Amino acid sequence: MTTTAPVTFDVSGTAPIPFSRLFRVELRKTVDTRAGRWLIGITIGAALLAEGIFLAVAATHSDTTAQYGDFVGAAAFVSSILLPVVGIMLVTSEWSQRTAMTTFTLEPRRMRVVVAKLLAGVTLTGFVIAFALVVGLVCNLLFGALQSHQSIDWTFGWSGFAGFVINQTFAMLGGFALASLLLNTPAAIVVFFVYKWVLPGLFALGAALMSWFNSIVGWIDFQAAQNELYDMPLTGTQWAHLAVSGFIWLVVPLAIGIWRIQRAEVK
Amino acid sequence: MIKVERLTRAYGSFIAVDDISFGCEPGTVTGFLGPNGAGKTTTMRVMVGLTLATHGEVTIGGMHYKDIPNPGRHVGVLLDASAQHAGRTGRETLELGARTMGLPASRVDEMLALVSLDAKEAKRRVRNYSLGMRQRLGIAHALLGDPTVLILDEPANGLDPAGIRWMRGLLKGYADRGGTVLLSSHLLHEVEQIADEMILIGNGKIVARGTRQELLATATGGVSTTLVTSLDNAALQAALAAKGLHTAPAGSGIRVTAEPVDVGRVAAEQAIVLTDLRAGNEGGLEDLFLELTADSQREPLRSEVSA
Numbered sequence: 001m002t003t004t005a006p007v008t009f010d011v012s013g014t015a016p017i018p019f020s021r022l023f024r025v026e027l028r029k030t031v032d033t034r035a036g037r038w039l040i041g042i043t044i045g046a047a048l049l050a051e052g053i054f055l056a057v058a059a060t061h062s063d064t065t066a067q068y069g070d071f072v073g074a075a076a077f078v079s080s081i082l083l084p085v086v087g088i089m090l091v092t093s094e095w096s097q098r099t100a101m102t103t104f105t106l107e108p109r110r111m112r113v114v115v116a117k118l119l120a121g122v123t124l125t126g127f128v129i130a131f132a133l134v135v136g137l138v139c140n141l142l143f144g145a146l147q148s149h150q151s152i153d154w155t156f157g158w159s160g161f162a163g164f165v166i167n168q169t170f171a172m173l174g175g176f177a178l179a180s181l182l183l184n185t186p187a188a189i190v191v192f193f194v195y196k197w198v199l200p201g202l203f204a205l206g207a208a209l210m211s212w213f214n215s216i217v218g219w220i221d222f223q224a225a226q227n228e229l230y231d232m233p234l235t236g237t238q239w240a241h242l243a244v245s246g247f248i249w250l251v252v253p254l255a256i257g258i259w260r261i262q263r264a265e266v267k
Numbered sequence: 268m269i270k271v272e273r274l275t276r277a278y279g280s281f282i283a284v285d286d287i288s289f290g291c292e293p294g295t296v297t298g299f300l301g302p303n304g305a306g307k308t309t310t311m312r313v314m315v316g317l318t319l320a321t322h323g324e325v326t327i328g329g330m331h332y333k334d335i336p337n338p339g340r341h342v343g344v345l346l347d348a349s350a351q352h353a354g355r356t357g358r359e360t361l362e363l364g365a366r367t368m369g370l371p372a373s374r375v376d377e378m379l380a381l382v383s384l385d386a387k388e389a390k391r392r393v394r395n396y397s398l399g400m401r402q403r404l405g406i407a408h409a410l411l412g413d414p415t416v417l418i419l420d421e422p423a424n425g426l427d428p429a430g431i432r433w434m435r436g437l438l439k440g441y442a443d444r445g446g447t448v449l450l451s452s453h454l455l456h457e458v459e460q461i462a463d464e465m466i467l468i469g470n471g472k473i474v475a476r477g478t479r480q481e482l483l484a485t486a487t488g489g490v491s492t493t494l495v496t497s498l499d500n501a502a503l504q505a506a507l508a509a510k511g512l513h514t515a516p517a518g519s520g521i522r523v524t525a526e527p528v529d530v531g532r533v534a535a536e537q538a539i540v541l542t543d544l545r546a547g548n549e550g551g552l553e554d555l556f557l558e559l560t561a562d563s564q565r566e567p568l569r570s571e572v573s574a
Contacts, residue, residue, distance in 0.1 A: 008293070009268060009328025009341065009415055016336040017367060025367050032363070033354035034392070098350035101317060102408070105344050106367045108316045108333040266317045 017107055022116035027123060030086055033093070039086055044131070047079040051139050059146040066143055067155040072136030073164070079128045080168050084175030084196070087121035088188045091179035091261075100266045110262050114180070121172045129165060163229030170226060171196060173250055180257025183264070195249070200224060222249040268293050268416055268447040269314065274323035276309050283309040285471035286323070291449045291464075293415070296442045298462030299451035302560050306471040307451040308346065311420050315344050327416055339368040343409035343417045348401040348425070353394035357384055357404050360393060361411060368412045378407035383433075398425030406434070417441065419450040423457045435461045455556050469560035483552055492547035493527045496520030498540045506537045522547055 030036050054074050058066045094100040107113050144152035174195060179188040200223040207214040218224070218237075222245040228238045269291040276284040284306040291297040299307050312318040314325045316332045327335065327342055335341055351360050361375045379389050382403040393401065402425050409417060417438070423431045439461050442448050452458045458465060459479055467475040467482075475482060496519055497503045504521050507514050510533055513524040520543060523530050527544050534541050 009330075011328070011330065011336055011341055014336045014340055017369070021367065021369060025363055028366070029363065032359050033352060035354050093352065097352040097354075098347065099352050101346055101350045102364070104317060105315050105346075106339045106364065108335075108338060265312075265319070 017112075019112060019116065022107060022112055023119055026090065026113070026116045026120040030090055030120060030124060035089065035093070036086065039082060039089070043079045043082045043086075043128070046082070047075045047132070047135065050074050050078040051135055055139050055143060055146070058143055065153065066140070067153040068136055068140045069156040069160070071139040071143070072132050072156070072161070075135040075139075076129060076132035076164060076168070079132065080171060083125060083128050083168070084171045084192060085189055086124055087172045087175045088179040088192060089185060090117050090121055091176060092183060092185040092188050095183045096185050098267065104266050111258070114258055114261055118173070118176055121176050122169060125168050125172045129168065159232040160230045162232060163226075166229050167226050170222075170246070170250065173254065174222075177250055177254035177257050180261055181253045183260070196223065219244045220248060222246055268328055269297075269418075269449055270326045270329075271310065271314075272323050272325070274310065274313060274325060275321045276306075276313060276318060277321045282471050284313070287468070287471070287473050288323075289466050289473065289476065291416075291447050293447045294442055294445050295463040296438055296448040296450065296461050298458035298465040299449060299468065300453070300455060300458055300465055300556065301451075301468035302453055305453075305468045305560065307453075307468060308420055310468075311346060311418055311449070311451065314418055315342070315346070317346070337368060337412075339364065339414070340412040341414050341416065343412065343414035343419075345405040345409040345419045345422055347420065348398065348405035348422075351393045351401060351404065354392055356390055356392055357396065357400070358389040360404060361408060364408050364411050370411060374411060378411055381410065381437075382407040399427060399430055402426055403430070406437075415445070416447045417449070419448070421452060422450055423452060423454070431457060455553055459552060467556060467559055474559040475555065479552070482555060485555065490524060491526050493523045493525055493530045494520055494543070494545050494547040495523060495527075495530050495534070495541060496543040497534060498542065502537065503534060503539050506533050506539070517547075 031040060051071065051074055054066075054071070058064045094103055103113055104110055140152060140154070175188070175192045178192050178195065179185075182188045182191065200221060203217050203221040203224065207217040218241045222242075225238070225242040225245045228234055228242070234242070271287060271289050273286055273288055274284055275282065275286050287306075287310065289297075299310070301307050309318060310325075313320050314327065314332060315338075324331070332338060332342070355363075358375060358379065361378055362372070365372065365375050379386075384400065384403055384407070388396075388400065393404070396404065402422060406419070406422060409419065419438075423434060426434060438448050438450065442463070450458065450462075462479070464478055465476065465482060466473055475485060477485070494517060495503065500516075500521055504514050504516075507521070507523055507525075507530065510529075512529070512533075515522050527546055531541065531544055534544075
């Protein structure tokens with residue numbers, strides 16, 4: 001039996017886990033698995049490939065003009081396709097790999113973990129945008145070097161860029177919302193791509209065929225509402241469309257998803 | 268230290284844990300025993316807040332788990348060694364835990380050394396780990412924050428005999444230094460050698476509890492038996508019978524309904540050379556375990572079938 005004095009349970013000297021630490025750990029989790037590294041590697045590779053093709057085409061056709069904004073846009077667009085998948089896996093892999101058991105045992109206040117993950121996803125979006133700015137810069141310089149008959153054009157569509165940043169952040173949040181709602185990697189990825197790329201087409205088709213649908217589609221088509229962001233400033237109706245459709249497609253699934261994670265029995 | 272009070276967890280009409288209460292004291296190892304599906308894991312999950320209690324509560328050091336700041340520094344938990352990301356290396360699994368708890372990186376190396384995972388193994392992905400290695404990694408993770416309470420669900424699962432012996436020594440030493448250990452098992456022999464107290468659970472209810480000796484006394488109804496072998500069994504049996512002790516042949520020796528000391532005394536009086544003398548209740552604990560949890564065993568007991 002006992003040979004020494006029992007250790008008492010004294011938590012008075014222990015500080016709670018600071019949020020910054022949770023955030024850094026969640027950011028680390030996006031790149032510390034093979035799947036995460038591949039995903040980010042492919043994203044970067046695809047962006048560079050697209051830039052290479054764009055550069056080759058632009059440089060070999062003397063009548064083509066290209067600006068800094070074009071190169072940034074190409075890199076950002078390509079990398080944005082896969083980026084939300086990183087955000088999705090940040091949530092779903094905890095369930096499919098059952099690491100949520102460890103994560104929520106170390107920090108039982110699950111909401112803090114969820115917010116740390118959300119912030120990690122948004123930070124990754126920031127990284128990708130910064131990456132696009134740098135790659136665009138290099139490509140624009142290369143373009144200038146490859147063709148000599150015109151000077152380098154540093155025009156950059158700031159209004160379009162602002163729209164792009166918001167659009168990318170919403171894409172990440174949308175992926176995150178669906179991931180927390182479904183808690184299953186393949187399902188969340190498939191539903192996300194339908195949500196992002198298929199649904200707008202269906203909405204457009206429905207609006208063309210049915211006049212009653214055409215009158216309401218503006219209020220429910222989140223992607224179309226976001227497209228308006230590229231042509232700032234928006235009218236009051238456009239902002240209203242964005243708010244209402246965003247509420248339906250972003251706020252509601254995110255709220256239900258977070259509620260589900262909070263209550264779920266972690267197996 | 269750990270206090271389970273009238274805990275019930277129901278899933279619809281199925282009651283996984285049915286109004287159980289028990290406590291674990293500092294400086295002791297408590298064995299939580301029961302067949303698969305008896306409610307051990309559910310109870311442990313409620314302890315750390317992964318499952319909500321339907322009724323009742325569990326406190327650790329007087330606190331609910333969710334109210335413990337940086338709980339990994341106070342309570343070491345291993346609920347399922349398989350619940351680790353297959354694509355992460357063993358080292359990275361510990362690294363994430365250490366960073367979350369705010370521990371120096373050197374702690375990871377210390378824990379890897381403690382559970383005998385070498386540098387090469389630590390660099391491999393968990394996907395390529397055997398169950399025994401995952402178990403070691405899980406134990407390392409539970410001990411990372413140098414906690415004072417350990418909650419381990421089936422920690423011996425998948426360990427080889429040397430590993431089981433190693434773990435016994437580890438937990439015994441941990442309790443001797445004042446820590447509180449609760450470990451579950453569905454195998455009696457894994458637990459009986461280190462547990463100061465055992466709690467037997469079947470169908471969500473506690474069916475027996477106590478020290479090994481107390482349980483043994485229950486198992487045999489307070490009657491002790493002794494197994495004895497001598498150079499002259501016939502003479503010994505006659506002498507024991509003359510003392511009014513009940514005897515019966517058992518293998519190459521005799522089973523006597525008496526304490527070993529009484530049997531030894533008779534042999535000494537008769538100058539009979541003993542070659543083996545021991546308490547004969549050893550099988551009793553296992554019989555008790557199977558009997559008490561019979562309702563929840565998947566295989567019916569033979570005696571029940573023939574009855």
